Amino acid sequence: MLRIKRVPTVVSNYQKEGLEEGCGRNCLRKCCIQGAKLPLYTFKRMGNLVYEKDLIGDEKRVPPVSFLDSLLLGEWEDRMQRGLFRYDVTVCETKVIPGEYGFIAQLNEGRHLKKRPTEFRVDKVLQSFDENKFNFTKVGKEEVLFQFEESKDDEVQFFPNAPIDIDNSPSVVAINVSPIEYGHVLLIPRILECLPQRIDHESFLLALYMTTEAGSPYFRLGYNSLGAFATINHLHFQAYYLAVPFPVEKAPTQKITTLGVGVKISELLNYPVRGLVFEGGNTLQDLSNAVSDSCICLQDNNIPYNVLISDSGKRIFLFPQCYAEKQALGEVNAELLDTQVNPAVWEISGHMVLKRKKDYEEASEENAWRLLAEVSLSEERFQEVKALIFGAIESSNEEADGTPKCPKELGAMSKITHPTAVPGKQECLVLH
Amino acid sequence: MRAHGIGIHRCTKETRRRRTTMESQLGLIDQSFDDQYSTWVREALDELPDNFTITDPCISGHPIIFASRGFLKMSGYSKDEVIGRNGRIFQGPNTNRKSVMEIREAIREERTIQITLLNYRKDGMPFWMLFHLSPVFSKEDGRVIHFVAVQVPISRKWRSFGIGFGRNGGNSVEDESRLRGVVFGSCRREVCADSMAELACVQVLDAYVELDRGLDIEESCVASDLEKQKAETAIDSILSVLTHHSGLTGRLVCGKRCSLAGKGLLGSSLNISLGRIKQSFVLTDPHFSDMPIVYASDAFLRLTGYARHEVLGRNCRFLNGPDTDAEAIFHIRDSIRTEQTCTVRILNYRKDKSSFWNLLHISPVRNASGKIAFYVGVQIEEGCKNEGDQGLSPKMRQLGAVGAVKVAVRTLSMGAGSSKS
Numbered sequence: 001m002l003r004i005k006r007v008p009t010v011v012s013n014y015q016k017e018g019l020e021e022g023c024g025r026n027c028l029r030k031c032c033i034q035g036a037k038l039p040l041y042t043f044k045r046m047g048n049l050v051y052e053k054d055l056i057g058d059e060k061r062v063p064p065v066s067f068l069d070s071l072l073l074g075e076w077e078d079r080m081q082r083g084l085f086r087y088d089v090t091v092c093e094t095k096v097i098p099g100e101y102g103f104i105a106q107l108n109e110g111r112h113l114k115k116r117p118t119e120f121r122v123d124k125v126l127q128s129f130d131e132n133k134f135n136f137t138k139v140g141k142e143e144v145l146f147q148f149e150e151s152k153d154d155e156v157q158f159f160p161n162a163p164i165d166i167d168n169s170p171s172v173v174a175i176n177v178s179p180i181e182y183g184h185v186l187l188i189p190r191i192l193e194c195l196p197q198r199i200d201h202e203s204f205l206l207a208l209y210m211t212t213e214a215g216s217p218y219f220r221l222g223y224n225s226l227g228a229f230a231t232i233n234h235l236h237f238q239a240y241y242l243a244v245p246f247p248v249e250k251a252p253t254q255k256i257t258t259l260g261v262g263v264k265i266s267e268l269l270n271y272p273v274r275g276l277v278f279e280g281g282n283t284l285q286d287l288s289n290a291v292s293d294s295c296i297c298l299q300d301n302n303i304p305y306n307v308l309i310s311d312s313g314k315r316i317f318l319f320p321q322c323y324a325e326k327q328a329l330g331e332v333n334a335e336l337l338d339t340q341v342n343p344a345v346w347e348i349s350g351h352m353v354l355k356r357k358k359d360y361e362e363a364s365e366e367n368a369w370r371l372l373a374e375v376s377l378s379e380e381r382f383q384e385v386k387a388l389i390f391g392a393i394e395s396s397n398e399e400a401d402g403t404p405k406c407p408k409e410l411g412a413m414s415k416i417t418h419p420t421a422v423p424g425k426q427e428c429l430v431l432h
Numbered sequence: 433m434r435a436h437g438i439g440i441h442r443c444t445k446e447t448r449r450r451r452t453t454m455e456s457q458l459g460l461i462d463q464s465f466d467d468q469y470s471t472w473v474r475e476a477l478d479e480l481p482d483n484f485t486i487t488d489p490c491i492s493g494h495p496i497i498f499a500s501r502g503f504l505k506m507s508g509y510s511k512d513e514v515i516g517r518n519g520r521i522f523q524g525p526n527t528n529r530k531s532v533m534e535i536r537e538a539i540r541e542e543r544t545i546q547i548t549l550l551n552y553r554k555d556g557m558p559f560w561m562l563f564h565l566s567p568v569f570s571k572e573d574g575r576v577i578h579f580v581a582v583q584v585p586i587s588r589k590w591r592s593f594g595i596g597f598g599r600n601g602g603n604s605v606e607d608e609s610r611l612r613g614v615v616f617g618s619c620r621r622e623v624c625a626d627s628m629a630e631l632a633c634v635q636v637l638d639a640y641v642e643l644d645r646g647l648d649i650e651e652s653c654v655a656s657d658l659e660k661q662k663a664e665t666a667i668d669s670i671l672s673v674l675t676h677h678s679g680l681t682g683r684l685v686c687g688k689r690c691s692l693a694g695k696g697l698l699g700s701s702l703n704i705s706l707g708r709i710k711q712s713f714v715l716t717d718p719h720f721s722d723m724p725i726v727y728a729s730d731a732f733l734r735l736t737g738y739a740r741h742e743v744l745g746r747n748c749r750f751l752n753g754p755d756t757d758a759e760a761i762f763h764i765r766d767s768i769r770t771e772q773t774c775t776v777r778i779l780n781y782r783k784d785k786s787s788f789w790n791l792l793h794i795s796p797v798r799n800a801s802g803k804i805a806f807y808v809g810v811q812i813e814e815g816c817k818n819e820g821d822q823g824l825s826p827k828m829r830q831l832g833a834v835g836a837v838k839v840a841v842r843t844l845s846m847g848a849g850s851s852k853s
Contacts (some may be wrong), residue, residue, distance in 0.1 A: 070828070078828070182842060233533055241843070243705065245533055311533070
């Protein structure tokens with residue numbers, strides 16, 4: 001069993017160890033939730049083209065700040081003024097590091113507490129939900145901004161004061177009280193169902209819709225699996241605004257294949273962390289499923305990973321990683337450990353939050369690269385994982401066609417030798 | 433459970449609002465030319481054979497304000513379908529997202545970019561072109577007035593017979609030459625013996641022929657030196673037309689930034705971002721004496737009845753009048769002094785001297801250094817029928833505007849090499 005010790009990020013003001021029961025704090029559990037109301041935003045399910053959203057109405061210009069943006073930013077600013085955040089992130093100095101990629105560094109001494117570190121198990125990507133640990137039903141209702149659901153009426157709607165449907169758990173957007181940037185929120189799918197931190201098709205599609213609804217290429221969503229620096233084992237995504245390109249978005253890519261459903265999959269080139277890029281798709285759902293199939297494959301194979309949804313849902317990055325494992329095995333350079341940077345999705349994408357002034361002042365593209373290179377899978381291992389992923393995508397595409405399901409020998413394999421994957425063709429991957 | 437559905441209002445309020453917005457936008461577009469250049473600039477631009485568009489980053493939406501004849505022919509759109517729209521309407525499913533991002537960044541950083549890009553005609557046909565974007569600077573204060581974008585269709589060699597065009601996959605040389613003949617025919621009808629136009633026709637045709645259905649479109653495309661030269665030459669001629677005609681109004685422009693941005697003026701990237709915020713608000717700069725207004729939204733101008741040049745550079749106190757409560761003014765001043773947010777209900781006056789109750793919310797806005805760069809003041813006219821009602825309470829919309837301003841100011845001041853914001 002591999003573990004590392006670190007101070008978890010506090011995302012809610014109620015995230016304490018040894019919580020008293022029976023709260024009276026207006027949380028989202030059975031004790032308080034009856035009759036509770038929250039604003040509700042419902043989005044319209046998209047039809048065919050991913051581009052349909054751009055062509056709606058006369059708004060073919062750079063659209064005005066979208067409704068969802070106004071709602072999210074307005075509610076966020078409201079919570080700022082009510083003092084719900086642990087610090088004012090806009091006071092934190094931030095800069096783009098000069099260099100080819102423009103890594104972003106922020107000096108944030110307040111984000112990481114001077115607390116006693118907790119132990120995290122890092123060798124199991126799938127762990128079952130533990131009621132006793134902190135989860136998002138324990139947050140105070142004031143930390144929740146609004147419910148986010150699919151519309152039943154085929155159009156975008158907003159209800160300023162909608163009751164929470166306990167039987168059909170809504171998905172909600174809540175604040176992250178230790179924000180990396182202005183507008184940092186958490187998207188919690190079907191919060192009352194208390195799903196563990198693992199991606200499923202429906203949840204990922206919801207996350208993708210959030211980026212398309214926001215309509216700004218600078219509003220990005222991220223996901224960290226367990227073992228890849230997720231702090232809380234309750235299904236959640238993170239999101240915030242940053243109006244500069246992320247370094248990973250600038251990296252060149254090389255196309256691997258285009259799936260039958262129009263999803264183009266490429267490999268990142270010349271970037272410290274190896275990863276895949278998903279784009280296109282005949283429908284948003286096709287794109288979503290290609291990514292979630294890949295994530296599920298990684299989860300089932302116990303490979304930690306991070307996901308970045310960028311460009312308003314048009315480009316999705318998938319990074320399998322192994323830093324936590326290396327850390328547990330004592331294989332990480334002490335100098336890097338001292339920076340206390342836990343390379344989760346934002347760091348991997350190129351946004352580094354630094355705790356020490358020295359690290360901030362000396363931040364360079366070279367340093368950032370060096371840290372992130374430690375996170376990446378080796379070339380050999382990445383190719384193996386890539387083959388695994390393609391096998392999973394292909395077999396799931398076949399199932400959709402009604403042809404016989406591929407033998408799922410991908411299951412509990414730890415060693416893969418000479419996979420016979422032929423990406424892009426309708427052949428079954430069989431691993432020996 | 434009542435919905436403040438956006439959909440419910442769509443038929444009546446939305447259409448009316450959109451129509452008014454479009455009308456006022458077209459007014460702004462005309463003004464964009466008239467303020468800067470002499471009356472004959474449009475004719476002069478129309479005489480240029482190149483494909484290009486001119487956009488104005490200061491108008492909300494960063495719309496196209498001019499499209500050349502060549503551009504309209506190339507893209508298949510009519511003038512009315514293009515003016516007022518943003519360049520993204522020419523993008524489509526196979527347009528490389530990374531290239532789009534690079535163009536966005538060049539605009540943000542107010543610099544030139546030359547990049548190959550896949551665009552789509554009105555009829556849906558994709559085509560590759562060399563896209564060359566250049567900012568146009570005001571000589572007076574160095575700010576970006578317009579962007580000029582030149583599009584040179586990329587012509588490629590004939591491929592093997594196997595490549596067809598159009599959706600049927602018909603693969604014969606006869607098909608291709610038949611199409612070529614048709615194109616030539618219509619070209620000849622319009623333009624007589626103009627070798628440039630003929631060349632353009634051939635180039636456009638070549639670009640089409642290379643296209644396939646959907647998935648087989650090439651990943652990238654390289655422009656030839658000749659095409660790059662064409663782009664450079666085009667930009668030069670356009671800039672020289674603009675410079676000449678701006679000389680006649682005395683408000684000179686040039687292709688390179690000649691002077692530092694003027695006192696307190698915002699870079700165009702911040703202007704573009706702020707232009708997306710629909711609420712009435714101003715940005716004031718506490719670093720200059722008397723805290724002048726450095727940005728005023730269109731909605732603010734509509735609310736108060738002033739023109740932009742009448743408010744920029746002035747302190748907000750011109751909105752106060754005979755019956756404005758001194759205590760409210762004091763409260764505002766005090767909050768600013770202590771760097772706090774504040775909300776006051778204050779009696780303000782429009783240009784025509786009529787008064788209105790202003791639910792004013794003021795907040796400090798920090799930039800990437802973490803220090804206060806501006807103050808934002810968001811106005812709500814009490815009792816006013818909410819324009820474009822979106823179901824958000826006035827307070828929420830006010831805070832939403834504050835949030836959007838904070839995001840824009842903070843992140844747009846981060847870049848190495850981004851202009852003053």
